[in-house]
Amino acid sequence: MNKQAETRYPIHDLLAERWSPRAFADRTVASETLGALFEAARWAASCFNEQPWRFIVATREYPAEFARLLGCLVEPNQAWAKQAPVLVLGVVKKTFAHNEKLNAHARHDLGLATAGLTVQASALELYIHTMAGILPDEAQTRYRIPEDYEVVTAFAIGYIGDADSLPGQAKEQELAPRERRSLADQVFSGGWETPADFAE
């Protein structure tokens, strides 16, 4: 299925073709390919070059490991994410290494790293679906994650699948049109909520 972004200005195909599917094909993601995705994440910019992101990966090829990670998701996400060939937890280190102070931008930088990974995924015809619907305490316990780290997100990785394979609500969400606020609602210039000229 194709849910290409309808844009007012042309953007790169890798961005326009990205979306967050729930249906994944029954196809493994090669280890080399996973390596390329996390290499893309590794080269993200970060505050003080702290690189606060950490990832825990589980593939369906190792069912016990996959179940361990799947059990860190809320049930509505489990319902569709169990089809994905790869699941990942996104974790941040909460403090800076250089002064042990709180890193207020750690979550931002996890997002940036995940964005890089997502663009690389698009280039490899893979799709990412990020989830906030996780059980962070469960993840912290299952993986014995130290206190200075916080589990922030999970994401599924895989090749696009068939919407008909999804249970009821997930199928509806899969087929729903994609929506966005206008550029004028998001990009201001000269004053709060004054749209930039190119955004009007």
Ligand SMILES: Cc1cc2nc3c(=O)[nH]c(=O)nc-3n(C[C@H](O)[C@H](O)[C@H](O)COP(=O)(O)O)c2cc1C
């Ligand atoms: C941080 C974050 C958390 C999200 N959490 C969930 C989630 O728990 N479950 C879900 O089905 N989708 C989740 N999504 C996917 C969004 O709903 C989706 O990105 C949004 O509706 C826009 O759709 P698109 O990515 O297809 O353009 C999340 C996305 C992000 C970036």
